[in-house]
Structures are given as structure tokens and as C-alpha cells.
Amino acid sequence: MNWASFFNMGGYAFYVWGSYAIATVVLVLNVWLPLRRYRKLKQTLKQRYETSS
Amino acid sequence: MIFQKLAAPKYFYPFAGKLLPWVAGLCIITLLTGLYLGLFVAPPDYQQGETVRIMFVHVPAAWMSMFVYAMMAGACAIGMVWKIRLTDTFVTACAPIGASFTLIALLTGSLWGKPMWGTWWEWDARLTSELILLFLYLGFMALQSAIDDPRRAARAGAILVLVGVINLPVIHYSVEWWNTLHQPASVARIDGPTIHSSILTPLLVMATAFKLLFVSIVLLKMRSAILENEADSRWLQEQGV
Amino acid sequence: MPATMTPGAFEAWFRVLKRELLLAYRQRNDILTPLIFFIIVISLFPLGIGPEPKTLQLIAPGVIWVAALLATLLSLPRMFNNEIHDGTLEQLLLSPQPVSLLISAKILSHWLTTGLPLVIISPVIALTMHMSNTALLFTVITLLIGTPILSLVGAVGAALTLGLRGGGVLLALLVLPLYIPVLIFSTGAIIGAGNGFPVDGQLSLLGAYLFVALVFIPWVTNHALRVSLD
Numbered sequence: 001m002n003w004a005s006f007f008n009m010g011g012y013a014f015y016v017w018g019s020y021a022i023a024t025v026v027l028v029l030n031v032w033l034p035l036r037r038y039r040k041l042k043q044t045l046k047q048r049y050e051t052s053s
Numbered sequence: 054m055i056f057q058k059l060a061a062p063k064y065f066y067p068f069a070g071k072l073l074p075w076v077a078g079l080c081i082i083t084l085l086t087g088l089y090l091g092l093f094v095a096p097p098d099y100q101q102g103e104t105v106r107i108m109f110v111h112v113p114a115a116w117m118s119m120f121v122y123a124m125m126a127g128a129c130a131i132g133m134v135w136k137i138r139l140t141d142t143f144v145t146a147c148a149p150i151g152a153s154f155t156l157i158a159l160l161t162g163s164l165w166g167k168p169m170w171g172t173w174w175e176w177d178a179r180l181t182s183e184l185i186l187l188f189l190y191l192g193f194m195a196l197q198s199a200i201d202d203p204r205r206a207a208r209a210g211a212i213l214v215l216v217g218v219i220n221l222p223v224i225h226y227s228v229e230w231w232n233t234l235h236q237p238a239s240v241a242r243i244d245g246p247t248i249h250s251s252i253l254t255p256l257l258v259m260a261t262a263f264k265l266l267f268v269s270i271v272l273l274k275m276r277s278a279i280l281e282n283e284a285d286s287r288w289l290q291e292q293g294v
Numbered sequence: 295m296p297a298t299m300t301p302g303a304f305e306a307w308f309r310v311l312k313r314e315l316l317l318a319y320r321q322r323n324d325i326l327t328p329l330i331f332f333i334i335v336i337s338l339f340p341l342g343i344g345p346e347p348k349t350l351q352l353i354a355p356g357v358i359w360v361a362a363l364l365a366t367l368l369s370l371p372r373m374f375n376n377e378i379h380d381g382t383l384e385q386l387l388l389s390p391q392p393v394s395l396l397i398s399a400k401i402l403s404h405w406l407t408t409g410l411p412l413v414i415i416s417p418v419i420a421l422t423m424h425m426s427n428t429a430l431l432f433t434v435i436t437l438l439i440g441t442p443i444l445s446l447v448g449a450v451g452a453a454l455t456l457g458l459r460g461g462g463v464l465l466a467l468l469v470l471p472l473y474i475p476v477l478i479f480s481t482g483a484i485i486g487a488g489n490g491f492p493v494d495g496q497l498s499l500l501g502a503y504l505f506v507a508l509v510f511i512p513w514v515t516n517h518a519l520r521v522s523l524d
Contacts, residue, residue, distance in 0.1 A: 006092075009103040009104075009106070010097060010102045010103035010104075011102075011103075012102060012103050012104045012168055015104055015107060015164045015165065015167060015168050016103055016104060016106050016107055018164050019107045019110050019111065019160075019161040019164045019165070020110060022157060022160050022161060022164075023110045023114065023157050023161065026153050026156060026157050027153070027157075027266065029153075030149065030150055030153050030270055031266075031269075031270060031273075034270060034273050034274045034277060035273060037277050038273055038274075038276060038277040038280070041277055041280045041281060042280065042294050045280060045284055045289075045294045046294050048284070049290050049294070185471050185474060188467070188470070188471045189471050191467065192464075192467045192468045192471065195460075195464055195467055195468075196454065196455070196464065196468060199455070199458045199459060199460055199464055200458060204524075205521060205522065205524065208521040209454045209518070209521050209522065212450070212454060212514065212517060212518050212521065213454060213468060216450060216472070216514065217471075217472070220471075220472050220475070223475045223503070224471065224472075224474055224475055226475075227474065227475035227478040227479060228474070228478070230478070230479075230482070231478045231482065234482060
């Protein structure tokens with residue numbers, strides 16, 4: 001497995017890896033931001049329910 | 054029967070909670086498989102060389118951009134007919150993901166086009182249609198954020214999506230027609246060569262992975278929305294967060 | 295769902311139309327502004343690109359039609375916004391007559407005061423853009439069929455964005471993608487006819503679009519208004 005030529009992608013490295021990078025960044029954001037919000041909400045509600053009970 | 058029960062946040066919340074880890078796990082497996090097949094197994098195309106690998110991201114993203122809009126339209130219709138409030142949550146959760154897939158399709162389409170056509174952008178039928186689809190998504194999101202009342206935002210959004218989905222075939226057809234009129238003979242179609250199995254398999258695997266990703270994200274966002282909307286309800290306090 | 299005629303429906307429809315036209319006449323500026331905007335925008339192109347007759351002839355169909363889209367967008371908020379505060383709109387929705395029918399009268403009046411002026415002035419504009427006689431003819435024809443579509447589709451957008459902040463621009467964002475087929479087929483027809491090709495395909499599509507819009511849009515607008523006013 002020639003890693004150098006793999007990363008080079010026949011000279012098209014920028015285009016191929018650029019595409020995969022864009023897709024990764026956008027999709028990771030789409031997972032991370034809702035996940036962060038969910039965890040914050042969970043924590044807020046947990047505290048709220050504990051203090052009120 | 055099950056669906057009627059699931060229409061209530063009380064049942065949907067734990068259902069989504071149980072489903073989520075499985076869908077997310079399956080998504081990761083298919084994603085890794087697809088990436089392996091696309092990057093290592095699939096041979097370079099004799100015309101496009103290694104740039105064909107961009108297709109394994111671009112095409113599934115484009116498929117998802119349309120799939121998500123169709124899902125939104127279906128949910129709006131179901132919500133209107135059966136008056137299920139949870140569909141509003143679903144539709145609002147879908148829009149940013151759909152817009153994201155559309156954006157990915159456009160940007161990777163541009164990156165695919167540069168080595169192929171020599172320019173960063175071509176007004177070909179598919180890219181132009183995708184651009185208009187992005188406008189439809191952004192319009193929906195803008196409308197929802199401009200309306201404070203959640204009930205009005207949901208119902209107005211539903212009308213917009215349904216009007217949009219009916220117009221979508223018309224828009225797509227008109228752009229196709231427009232493109233055949235103006236396309237110079239030298240511009241290659243973004244379809245490229247005919248698809249054979251070594252290309253098709255990674256494509257379908259990535260498409261599946263993206264679908265599972267979409268489902269995971271939507272389940273997560275719906276759980277967040279239910280937490281927010283039902284914060285004062287008894288069932289949530291009893292069930293535990 | 296399309297409106298059925300009840301006794302007195304036509305009288306009510308006519309009354310709404312007359313009232314709308316009277317109000318529009320009283321607020322003449324609201325009518326003149328889109329028309330003047332239309333003319334100014336088109337005039338910008340020779341100023342920006344140069345007065346070469348060949349160039350102008352080439353870009354004219356697109357420029358005229360884009361200017362028509364923008365001028366219509368400018369006038370759309372007027373359709374419903376003025377009547378939210380005094381309760382007239384709610385009165386309309388509570389009418390015993392079929393509401394979709396009355397809404398169609400409102401949309402018709404909008405077209406008569408916004409779209410029709412564009413159609414009437416278009417031959418003059420076409421001449422300044424050095425369009426051939428055939429192209430001029432088809433500019434008028436496509437505007438005649440197309441501007442009612444713009445009023446109809448725009449009505450839904452206006453109803454959905456009723457009273458919202460950022461209203462006008464938001465309305466444009468929502469409605470412009472839906473206008474694209476009208477733009478494509480109209481300019482396609484003008485260019486095609488100008489080059490001597492038959493364009494019944496494009497005109498039929500426009501006509502079909504207009505017909506479907508006429509049948510369904512008033513009903514959709516009815517729903518959109520109720521969503522916005524509840």
C-alpha cells in the first residue's frame with residue numbers, strides 16, 4: 001500500500017480530500033451541535049426536577 | 054396502531070431513546086464500510102481518475118438533499134391530515150440537515166467540476182437545481198425563525214413546504230429544459246460515465262450511511278425538542294430525563 | 295376546495311374587486327412605484343453594460359423578466375398588509391361568501407394594478423432594448439400570461455409572511471425560487487420565437503401553470519391567511 005500515492009490521489013489530492021473534509025466538517029457539526037444542546041437541556045431539567053422534588 | 058401511540062411525545066421520547074444507539078451504531082459501521090470501499094477498493098475511473106471518489110460523497114449528499122425534503126413534505130401532509138403535533142418537531146429538525154446535505158452536494162460538486170471542466174462553477178442542470186433546493190430550505194428556515202409563535206411557525210412552514218414540493222418537479226423540469234437550450238457541446242455532463250458495480254456498491258453503502266446519520270440526528274433533535282416543550286409535564290418528571 | 299358559487303357570490307366578488315381598485319386608485323403611489331422601479335431597473339442595464347444594440351437585444355428578455363419579478367415582489371406586501379390592523383382582513387375571512395373566491399378578487403385587483411401596467415409599457419421598453427418585432431410580441435404575450443402567475447404565487451408568500459419583521463426580503467426569499475419556472479419558460483419563449491422557432495411548448499406550459507394556479511392558489515392563500523391571523 002503506497003500511502004504517498006494514496007494521499008496524492010493522482011494529483012487531485014486537493015479536490016478529493018477537500019470534498020471529504022467539507023462533508024466531514026458539515027456532518028460533524030450537524031451531530032455535535034444538537035448533541036451539545038441535548039446534554040445541556042438534560043442537565044438543566046435534571047437539576048430542576050431534583051430541586052423541586 | 055403503533056404509530057398512533059408514537060404520535061404522543063410521552064411514548065416517542067423513550068422509543069427514540071432506545072432506537073438511537075442502534076441507528077447510530079449501524080450508521081458508523083456503514084460509514085466506515087462505505088469509506089473503505091470508496092477510498093481503497095473502488096478503482097480509479099479511466100476518464101476521471103481519482104476524482105471519481107468525490108462522487109461517493111457528492112451523489113449520496115445530493116440524494117439525501119432531495120430525500121430529506123420529501124420526508125419533510127410527507128410529514129407536513131401527515132401532520133395536517135391527522136393533526137399530529139410531533140410532525141412539526143420532525144420537520145423543524147429536518148430542515149438544517151437537509152440544507153447541510155444540499156450545501157455538501159454543491160461544494161463537492163464544485164470541487165468535482167474544477168478538475169473536470171476547469172471552472173469552479175457551471176450552471177448545469179443538476180447543480181442549478183441543487184442551488185434552488187438550497188434556497189427552498191433556507192427560505193423555510195428563515196420563515197420559521199421570523200415567526201415567534203411556534204404554532205404559527207409550524208403551520209406556515211407546512212404550507213410553504215407543501216407548496217415547495219409541488220413546485221419542485223416543475224422547477225427541476227424547467228431547469229433541465231433551460232440547460233439543454235444553453236449547454237455548449239463541450240461541457241461534460243456531471244453524470245460522467247455509466248455506473249458499474251465497483252462504483253455502485255460504495256455509492257449505495259454511503260447513501261445508506263447518510264440515511265442512518267439523518268435518522269440519528271433527527272431522533273436526537275426530536276428528543277431535545279420534547280425535553281424543551283414538555284419540561285413541565287408530569288410524565289417527563291416521573292419517567293426521568 | 296375551489297370555491298362554489300353561492301347566491302350573491304358574484305356580487306360579493308365584484309364588490310371586493312371594486313373596493314380594491316378604488317383603494318388602489320386612492321393610493322396611486324403604490325401602483326406607480328413598481329412600474330417606475332421596473333423602468334429604472336431595466337434602464338440600468340444599458341448604463342452598466344453599454345448601449346450596443348446587439349448586446350441589449352441579447353439580454354433584453356432576461357432583463358425585462360427579472361425586472362418584472364422584482365417589481366412584483368416590491369408590490370406584494372401591499373396585498374394584505376394594509377388591512378391587518380383595521381380588521382378588514384378578518385372580516386373577509388369571516389364572510390358568508392366563499393372566501394377563496396373573494397381572495398381571487400383581491401389577487402385580480404393586484405394584477406390589474408401591478409402586472410397589467412407592466413404588460414402595457416413593455417412594448418415601449420422592448421423598443422428601447424432594440425428587440426425584434428417578434429421578440430417584442432412575445433415579450434407582451436409572456437408578460438400577459440406570466441404576471442398573473444406572479445401575483446397568484448406571490449399571494450401565498452404575502453399571506454404567509456403577514457406582519458412579520460423582515461417581511462419584504464423574507465417574502466422575496468420564499469417566492470423567488472417558485473418564480474423560476476415562469477422566468478425560464480417566458481424568456482425561453484421570447485428567445486425561441488425571436489430566433490424563428492415554434493414556442494407553443496413554452497406557452498402551453500405557462501398557460502397550464504396559470505390555470506393550475508388560478509384553481510388552487512386562492513384556496514391555499516385562504517389557509518395561509520388563517521394561519522397568519524389566528
